Each structure stands twice: as structure tokens, then as C-alpha cells.
Amino acid sequence: MSSVPPTAAALTSLARTRPAPAGTALLRSALHTRRLVLLKALLVRARSERDAVDPEVFRRFETSWRLLEQVERRCPGVVRDVLDYPTTGLWLAVALTGRTGPSLDRHLGRLESLAVTAALRAGSPLDLAVEAPGGLLSLPGVGRLRLRGPGPVRIRARSRVVRLYDEGAPYAAPTVLLLTDRRDGTLVGRGPDWTGLPVLPGSTARLDDLDPYRVPPGGFGDPVRTATDHAATDRSGWAAHWRAAQDLLRRVDADRAAEISRAVRALVPLEPTGPRSVGATMSAAPGAVLTSPAAGAPDLAETLVHEIHHSKLATLHELVPLYASGRTALHRVGWRPDPRPVAGVFQGAYAHLALADLWRRAAASPQAPGSWRRHAGQQFDDIHDQVGEALTILVQSDELTMEGREFAIGMAEHHASLGGRPPHRAWSHCV
Template sequence: MAPASGAFTVPPDALLRIAATRQRSCDLDLLHAALHSRRLVLFKALLARVGRGELPSAARAAFDRDWRLLELAESPAPAAARRLLDYPAVGGWIVDALNAPGPDGLTAALHPLGGIAVGTALRTGARLDTVLPTAGGRLVLPGVGAQDARAARVRIRSGPHGTLLTPVGNSARSVFLRPDGRGAGAGWSCLAVLPGSAGRLDDLGTGHTLVPDAAPRPDRAAWLTRWRAAIALLASADPWRAAEVTRLVRSVVPMTPAGGGASSGTLRAAPWAVHTALPDTARRFAEVLVHELAHSKLAVLADLVALHHADGSAVHHVPWRKDPRPLDGVLQGTYAHLALADLWSRVAERPGATPAARHVARARREEYRAQVADALTVLLDSRQLTEHGVRFAVSMKQHLTSLGRGSNSPYALSDSLSGDGDVR
């Protein structure tokens, strides 16, 4: 596996642009490079944990096999491998494995590594010939899809033109996968592409979920229809924000609604994944995408720049929560709500909006703006922000002040975020 890069420096102007929630392409390139470096560090930490000798011999042999497969899969095209290795669910899986309790927990947590290697080979065209165990007769390739093999083991043969999955003892359910993940054969289901983006609807249980897999399987058509409507709403009000969402979101992972209502979340170990119950409207889905994407951006930035030195004590109150929040939670929530204030400011000014629609959007903007203003006071009065954190908070405050005053951002955004859709 390629070595991790050295330390990353966030230029002062990039920090201010990210704080305003509307960064440039070069800023995103920095975040992606830092995330990949962090992912490689976690892989090496996992290798070190396994090397301490706590695994039973059979489990260690399986890990050694899968690790060799991953190295072989990556070697022909490291840049192509990067996209799979940086998939959100892979980050969540590594952290789970690092935190797994004892030998038995670690043994169970290591099972997805073989599927990660196969998914990587599919992207790079690497030649593999091996046999992998399934989990309950199912072979999962994170970020790609899942095979209902109905067998305990599957033979994997991959090359430049695709991958053949042959269930041992049940060859009638063999599947041939093209490099794009689409397959021919019984029992294969690939992840659906989120229209207009490079992301996937991870509705097959290949993602790292916040809750147990829901049954029955989510209504894929309903999810994709609502995604299209949400992106259309964003594009009509703020093409820049629509381009950001379609470029950055790598996966949408369906969740079971919490407490009878819609819910969403982001895992710090799995940036660029949006975990959510199906929002009931396009407007709500657009809000969820912008909100959770802000959490991802700040999660990656926080690994590069120390924004505060708080100890995690939950002593701060914010308008959007009844329970006290640690300072990091205040910062995360403030940033996500600023992105929503920015969104509704632009929805209010979109061409063709009716007076009634403008009124509703402005009311939403002012609601979020008031919440952010209160939380910024908490942050700036806490004396727990670092020098970088103060600059970040001040930039958030400046952007908040600019909303609703004609020009919605004090920052020039001359370069498009749309690019070619390839987010590493």
C-alpha cells in the first residue's frame, strides 16, 4: 500500500473560505488529499494492531490473505484504487476494526477486508484468483454491491475486463461484473447511481450504517426520485451549492426513522456519506444534504487544523438542542446551520420565486441566522478556540452578516465546483 503523505497545511485564505461554507475547488483538493492520507494512516494502524498477535491463527491467516489481495489490487493503478479506499464505508469499517473488543471482536470486524480488496481490483483491473468466505451466503463489496451467493465461499477471478464471482458448489449463481460494478448473473445487486453525480445510494447494506439494516429493503425508486427533486431545487436556487452536493456526496445510506420522524447523521470516520431516513419533501432532502455535507467538510478540516482545545465537557446550550453540548458539537452545529442559512438566503432570491415562496424562505433564513448568531457568541466567548478557531468563527460571523444583503458571499468564487465529477 502506498505510503501516507506528509503533513498538510491549510492556507489562511482557504480556512476563511471553508468557514463561509463556500470553498473553492483547490480547497476541496486539499481536503480530499488529507482524507486519503488519514485513511492510509488508519490502514497502517490496523496492520499494527493485527501484528500484536492477538488474533487466532486461522483469523490471522485470513487477514494476511486479504491484506495481500488488497496490495495486489491497488498496485496496477493506485489513483484508481484511491476512490474505493476513500469510500465512506471503508473509513467506518477501519475504525470499527481498530475499536473491536478482544480477539473475537477483531476477527469478526476484519471480515469485510476481502470484499474491499475485490472492489479495489474491479476499479484497477488487477488480476486476482482467490476464494473468499461469505457472511451468511452473501458476499459484500463495499461501494459496489452485493451477491446473494447462497454458498459459504466464492471464487474470485478478476482482470482488466471485469471480475467473475463463482459460488463454490453453486456455479449456476455465477456473476460477471464489469468495471463499473454492473453485473450479469443471478443474485447480484449493484448500488444505484445518484442521478447527476458520482455518488451511490447505498441501500444494500454495503455502507457503514448508524442503525441496523432496515427490513424490508428501502424503496429505491422513491429515494432516487426525491434525490432528483432535491438537486433540482438546489440548482434552481444556487447552482454552486448543487454542484458541491453532486460532487462531494459519495453515498446516501438509508436509515430507519428515529422516534417516528425523519433523522439524519454523519460519521466522522466516514466523511461524504449522508445517513438519513427518507425525507418527506425535496426541500427537506436538500436541507439534509447541505447540513450533513457541512459536517463532513468540518470533520475533515478538524483533522488538519486544531480549532479548539476543549475537553469535551457538555456545558454549552444552543438553540437547536435541549441538551447541553460540548464545544465541538457547538462548532459542528453552528457550521451546519450557517450552511442552511446560506441556502435559504439564496432560495429566497431565486429567479421566478413567488412572493409567498420568498416569504417562507426568508423566514427560514432568519430562523437559522438567529440560531447561528447565538451559537457564535457561545464559541467566541468560550475562550476555548485556538487562534485558527477564532479566525474560523469570525469568518463564519462575517458570512452570516452578509446574508440577505444582495451579494450573498464576500468571497469570489470564480472557479466552478462542477469539474468532471471525479472526487477522489
């Protein structure tokens, strides 16, 4: 259950922020290994605290674990996809740190949804009743069924057809899901009480405005940020913004556009907190980009590049620590008014280095809109020196591990290769 240690070449490739197959494969392997470790830790906790867990919750948890094992033996790829979905990571983090009692019971019940989702996507025959907390049955990465009562839901699946019966409304027609592609386990549904998660254009990413674990309970950050409710989400608008941002990236940096398409598993709409869009990621949920509505295609493109690099570095740090934990030293960086610990300096420098790389290309590209070329050139000038100062802090710090120092040196080498400003030809197009 251990990942292959990263090679020097893979670390160097990741340090330069440029998309590369070796780095992508390394991070995917590390992410899955981490999920398996955390899932096993939750099993150990549930069994060690069995006397404090509701007996029915524990029975369902054990039944769900066995179902997941059965599906994994037959269709390991589908189980891996379900476990690696971003909201699974946040669920595990919340469940492992939750208090014993009703809170833990509630989180343990989520395993039933994961196991059932994996079984349905694998085409496994099923006939069982599952719980629907709050009258909602969430199938992570697929969609949500809203019940007319408290549940449970009777699930009957045979081959490619799944029927979901609301046992609190015995005369209602069942919701029907169809397994349209056995290769990747694609499920689509229909029925007045079913809401699926749309796939964003040109990618496999989902616009996730449904999953109860798409943000932590109660929100996150200061000021507190919360997810937009599904009823208030303009799905067609988000799809159009995504398409425009991807089109812009393809014209300016096709490799980055391809990386975004592969790396982003979920785009989570956030409630606006002001006139500017806000992006975020969570170390427990790599592959999810949380963002409030963007001001335009360049804004969303920059947010996607910035946030996916936070995910990449968080995943890498789980595999091979880049800096020591528990240190209290704080450092000043140019992009924030508050002093930051070395972890914040590392994260900020990495994400802003990726943006500097993007802005340099945008400022030099005749394919970029003139307004973005001007903006990108100015942003590159502003951030280039700030990243350089942060990299000096990192390279000289005694808080980094040996791998972290080598990684910081690789970042510094890429920073130096960008030069002091974009090529002159970019400015000739700024009219």
C-alpha cells in the same frame, strides 16, 4: 503520509461555507491521509495481537494487504477511491475499537473485500476463493452477492470480465461482473443473486442500502437509528427525490448543487423514526449522508446541505484541530433544548450557517417554488439570530485553538454579510 497544512485562504474559504475548489481539494487530501493512517494502525494492531487472532483470519488479512499493495502500485487512483469510500472509514473505526477475539476477527476479514474490490476495479487478473460472512459477499461501493450457502466464493477475473462462483452451489451459473470503464473502475453485474448499488442521477453518489458498515453495528443515536433493509428500500423513489432536490438546488444555488454532487459519496436510507425526516453524518465516514425519507425536495435539499457541512468540519478538525478536547463546559444554543459542548456548538453553527446562506438565496430566488420561498424566509429569520449567538460563544471561548478562532471569525464575517433578512424582492413573490 501527511497532508499539506491548510493555507489561510483555504481556511477562510471553508469558514464562509461557500463551495470552493481550494477547500474541496484540501479536505479530500486530508481525508485520504487520515484513511492511510488508520489503515496502517489496523495493520499494526493485527500484527501485535497476532497470537489472539484466528490463524486463518490472520493469513487472509496478510494476503489481502499484499494484494492491496500490488493494486496500489499499478492503479493508485482506484485504491484511493475504495479507501476513501465512506463505509471504509466506519469499518476502520469499528475495527480499531473492537474487542480482541471473535469480534476483531470478523472485522479483520473485511480487508479481503476491500482488496478484492480494488483489484477487480483495476482490471487485475484474479483466481482466488474469498469468504462470505453470513452468505453475503459485499464489494464496497459496488454491490453484494447473496450466496445459497455459507461460501466461499471463487473469483475468476480476466481483463474486463469477472465471474463469481458460489462454491456451495456448484451447479449454479456464475454471477458475471463487467468492467465497463477502466478509467474510474466502474463495475456492473448481472445474475439472480447479485444486487448492485445504483448511482444517483447526475452524480457519482451511490444509494447504499447494502453495505454492512453503512451504519455502526446495532445502530446509532438516541433514540437508536438503523439503516433501512435493502428489501424495504424504494430505490426508484429515492432516485426521484434526489433528482428533485438537486434540480431545486441548481435553480437556487448552482454552486451548492455542484458541491453536493461531488461531496456526497453515499446516500444511506434510514428507518423512519417519526413524522419528520432525520438526517445524520458520522465523523468516521465523511461523504455519507444518512437520512430517513424526506418530506419533499426542499427537505432533502436542506438535509444534504446541512449534513455535508458536518462532514466538512469533521474532516477539517482531523487535519487541524479547531478546539481542545476533554473540556466539560456546556453552552446553550437556539436550535437544541440541551446544552452543548464547544464541539457541538461549532458543528451546529457551521451547518446552520450554510443553511442560512441557502435559505437567504431561496427566499430571494424567483426560481424557487413559492412555498419554499416563504418557508426559507421564515427559517432564515429564525436561524440567523441563533447562529449569531452561537458564533459569539465561539469567538469569545477559550476552548478554541488559534486556527479555530480564526475560522470562527471567518464564519462570523460571512454571517454578518448575510444581513438581517433576505432581500425585499423575495417577499414580493410570496403569494
